Amino acid sequence: MNRFAALLDRLAYEPRRNGKIRLIADYFAHTPDPERGFALAALTGALSFRNAKPGLIRQLISERTDPVLFALSYDYVGDLSETVALMWPAPHGLNHTEPPPLSAIVHAFTHMGKAELPAVLASLLDRLDETGRWALLKLITGGLRIGVSARLAKTAVAALGERTPDEIELVWPGLEPPYEALFAWAEGRGERPETDDPAPFRPVMLSHPLEDTDFENLDPAQFRAEWKWDGIRIQAARGAGADGRHVTRLYSRTGEDISGAFPDLAGALAFDGAVDGELLILSEGRVQSFNVLQQRLNRKVVSPKLIMEFPAHIRAYDLLFEAGEDLRDLPFDARRARLEALIAAHPQDGRIDLSPIVSFESWDDLAAARADPASHGAGDDAEAVEGVMLKRADSFYVPGRPKGPWWKWKRDPHSVDAVLMYAQRGHGKRSSFYSDYTFGVWTGATSGEGELVPVGKAYFGFTDAELMEIDRFVRRNTVNRFGPVREVVHTATEGLVLEVAFEGLARSTRHRSGLAMRFPRIARLRWDKPPGEADRLETLERMIGDEGRAPRRPSLVLGKQQPAEEA
Amino acid sequence: MRPEELLHSTPQGLYSPAGDFFIDPTRLVPRALITHGHSDHARAGHGAVMATRQTLDIMAIRYGEGFAGATQAAEYGKRVELNGVGVTFHPAGHILGSAQIALDHKGCTIVASGDYKPGADPTALPFEPIRCTIFISEATFGLPVFRHPDPTEETAKLTDSLALFPERAHLVGAYALGKAQRVMALLRAAGHDRPILIHGAMERLTGYYQSQGIPLGDIRLAREVKPAELAGSVVICPPSAMTDVWSRRFPDPVTAFASGWMRIRARARQNGVELPLIISDHADWDDLQDAILATGCEELWVTHGQEDALVHWALLAGLRARPLHMVGYGEEEAETTAAPDTAAPETPEAQP
Numbered sequence: 001m002n003r004f005a006a007l008l009d010r011l012a013y014e015p016r017r018n019g020k021i022r023l024i025a026d027y028f029a030h031t032p033d034p035e036r037g038f039a040l041a042a043l044t045g046a047l048s049f050r051n052a053k054p055g056l057i058r059q060l061i062s063e064r065t066d067p068v069l070f071a072l073s074y075d076y077v078g079d080l081s082e083t084v085a086l087m088w089p090a091p092h093g094l095n096h097t098e099p100p101p102l103s104a105i106v107h108a109f110t111h112m113g114k115a116e117l118p119a120v121l122a123s124l125l126d127r128l129d130e131t132g133r134w135a136l137l138k139l140i141t142g143g144l145r146i147g148v149s150a151r152l153a154k155t156a157v158a159a160l161g162e163r164t165p166d167e168i169e170l171v172w173p174g175l176e177p178p179y180e181a182l183f184a185w186a187e188g189r190g191e192r193p194e195t196d197d198p199a200p201f202r203p204v205m206l207s208h209p210l211e212d213t214d215f216e217n218l219d220p221a222q223f224r225a226e227w228k229w230d231g232i233r234i235q236a237a238r239g240a241g242a243d244g245r246h247v248t249r250l251y252s253r254t255g256e257d258i259s260g261a262f263p264d265l266a267g268a269l270a271f272d273g274a275v276d277g278e279l280l281i282l283s284e285g286r287v288q289s290f291n292v293l294q295q296r297l298n299r300k301v302v303s304p305k306l307i308m309e310f311p312a313h314i315r316a317y318d319l320l321f322e323a324g325e326d327l328r329d330l331p332f333d334a335r336r337a338r339l340e341a342l343i344a345a346h347p348q349d350g351r352i353d354l355s356p357i358v359s360f361e362s363w364d365d366l367a368a369a370r371a372d373p374a375s376h377g378a379g380d381d382a383e384a385v386e387g388v389m390l391k392r393a394d395s396f397y398v399p400g401r402p403k404g405p406w407w408k409w410k411r412d413p414h415s416v417d418a419v420l421m422y423a424q425r426g427h428g429k430r431s432s433f434y435s436d437y438t439f440g441v442w443t444g445a446t447s448g449e450g451e452l453v454p455v456g457k458a459y460f461g462f463t464d465a466e467l468m469e470i471d472r473f474v475r476r477n478t479v480n481r482f483g484p485v486r487e488v489v490h491t492a493t494e495g496l497v498l499e500v501a502f503e504g505l506a507r508s509t510r511h512r513s514g515l516a517m518r519f520p521r522i523a524r525l526r527w528d529k530p531p532g533e534a535d536r537l538e539t540l541e542r543m544i545g546d547e548g549r550a551p552r553r554p555s556l557v558l559g560k561q562q563p564a565e566e567a
Numbered sequence: 568m569r570p571e572e573l574l575h576s577t578p579q580g581l582y583s584p585a586g587d588f589f590i591d592p593t594r595l596v597p598r599a600l601i602t603h604g605h606s607d608h609a610r611a612g613h614g615a616v617m618a619t620r621q622t623l624d625i626m627a628i629r630y631g632e633g634f635a636g637a638t639q640a641a642e643y644g645k646r647v648e649l650n651g652v653g654v655t656f657h658p659a660g661h662i663l664g665s666a667q668i669a670l671d672h673k674g675c676t677i678v679a680s681g682d683y684k685p686g687a688d689p690t691a692l693p694f695e696p697i698r699c700t701i702f703i704s705e706a707t708f709g710l711p712v713f714r715h716p717d718p719t720e721e722t723a724k725l726t727d728s729l730a731l732f733p734e735r736a737h738l739v740g741a742y743a744l745g746k747a748q749r750v751m752a753l754l755r756a757a758g759h760d761r762p763i764l765i766h767g768a769m770e771r772l773t774g775y776y777q778s779q780g781i782p783l784g785d786i787r788l789a790r791e792v793k794p795a796e797l798a799g800s801v802v803i804c805p806p807s808a809m810t811d812v813w814s815r816r817f818p819d820p821v822t823a824f825a826s827g828w829m830r831i832r833a834r835a836r837q838n839g840v841e842l843p844l845i846i847s848d849h850a851d852w853d854d855l856q857d858a859i860l861a862t863g864c865e866e867l868w869v870t871h872g873q874e875d876a877l878v879h880w881a882l883l884a885g886l887r888a889r890p891l892h893m894v895g896y897g898e899e900e901a902e903t904t905a906a907p908d909t910a911a912p913e914t915p916e917a918q919p
Contacts, residue, residue, distance in 0.1 A: 013832075015841070066883070076831075082832055431834075
């Protein structure tokens, strides 16, 4: 456990991607099986310990520390595992015994009953040092959050020998910890591991955002366009197992198996292959908003009522595999033809359809379609369009985010100037800084008149340097405290103006202003602008009028990253 | 007499109505008593300043000789009277010249401790607990998550990394006054005998420490060293210089940062620190409790930092306690690489 804890500790501080790969590869090279295999499982998120809940950890720490001091510490540190690791009152003298190896810990936590868990966990925490406690808690609660993706860990496996990361990805589905065959193959000591999974995940192809300056280098004749749907990227894989029975799996774009959340959809599919598409909720033939889709996400129990009310649907745009044939080396146009044939042959039960091709001659044509999807073929579904996708007609399906073949061209966000009113400490990466901001606009007939009313809350969009500046501003200009929330000065002459970008507006009873912003983020700090010149509520209310088709963005769901991290 | 007549907080800082002077005022005042030379406590432009000889020297180095209308040097442990209020400076263990200021008047004693740290530090006289009625403490690290490890173990992290990466320069971010010189002294105590390279902003202060009889060994300006000699050397610079153009002269450096904040992972990561060194010149959670209890005080006032937690603890411990909610302090420890203001070179010749 100590070695694994040391690896996580170093990874947490290594900012460079190549540095991380080197650290992990070095650990793999110097750590025997099966220890390294369980470490790989931990880094790729392949381990899960159902009974080790944050609630248990809170219970253990609350039995040992003052609740107020714990609450203040947690608020400050922003991370439960780290707070507990630092506060844990370790008895003296126990640290001399070597803690058990990672494999033993994984085995114990996988097989232990719920009743034994608290005592076993407490005794392990007693025996570990601060780093060890942190690593153990991160491991068993399943959120390492050390800036290592599954892809990066697999890249480190590839770095052990002559393999490429994509080769590792291709054999990965169906492999299980501790991956001894995989390591043997990567090190050139063994055969390529065979997967017998009839419906494996294939790594997805991603696009780059299109900038205005990119157009001059792109030839419209070489591209196909589709709507960019505001749902969840999904891969539906279906195939016959050794026993002849078909297996269907639905994967998020990161390869997470989400079939369990959509049994209605998985049961309705009847093809043999792997379809790439968007998961949407359809009601009476119309695509529902992302807010509706969210009703079906992250549910522990998928009730028949939920399935009835929010039927899941795939809008297909690519075909990676069909009847044992890998289509990824075919150009887009050829794959598209195969996809159209597959959808045409599929039973017509409304569960899967084609994402239409948007026709255009010039970039201006496409800009017009993007600005008004409803009258360019999207019709009633225009509400669920958040832009257009551009795919080169000759592009192969390449895992990852290759630059050039695929582009996303999103609709433009809106922005307003608002005044910072309240700030709260953030969690995770932003912990211990005031990084959650509530901002408001003026109610009066002109800016600076009336009062400021909150219209939203944002916690990203700013740079680290800007975070420091705002944090300092908050600490120096606090006028009131409400528990963890600080009210900062906000008059017409004193205060901080934030340029807030957002995707849309809706009526809401949550804020006193009666408005709610979708996906607000801090675009710029306007130190130059006096608060009296910030925007007015009326300006925002006018925006609602032409907001009917505005796209909406989710928070973190099923591999859909927040743009702050995408940047 | 109410203690507030002896000392209370104002927007300018702690003020003594009985003695008509301020302690560590954040704005310009006619008469100021200064606990130590960090810029958030010691500002230029007051009418008259009373501080230890070393704090006055440090202020003169940072702001020039005319930093105040008049100055008066206070001797550690020697009581003087200002308008009938007894004033005694005692060592605070924070940095060279740092002091706690004890005020006594009509049987009431209040100790304003400034910033302080119990424990060994070759660069500062050790903190002494002073018996008092009211103790005024900072709470920069006033949460039970802050338990500073042994500084020699933290220094070993740096020397271990030097052994592991002998081809890379090790850039250590450290506040220019106090922390930088302490890191030098810790390295020397750990047996590191190569020249230590420094950023121009800390040249004069480091020279002053040496002139006060603190041995720091061979200290050289980084800008005067040939690029070939940078490999495997320790370079100490203000945190703000780590992300500055200045740091580009070091190829592929290991970036370290010496601060109590390095206890919190997110803080280290936010600053792109690869080698966090938890070395602090402030009392940690246990130190704060020990120091407060050692004064035998009946009441605790908390100036800045994590005042809520420390006040909560003090109330549980049976003391009267309240936060003063003072603003403007804590900049030196709060400083990070991304906030290049307080550690910026303060004198023109300090530019590298």
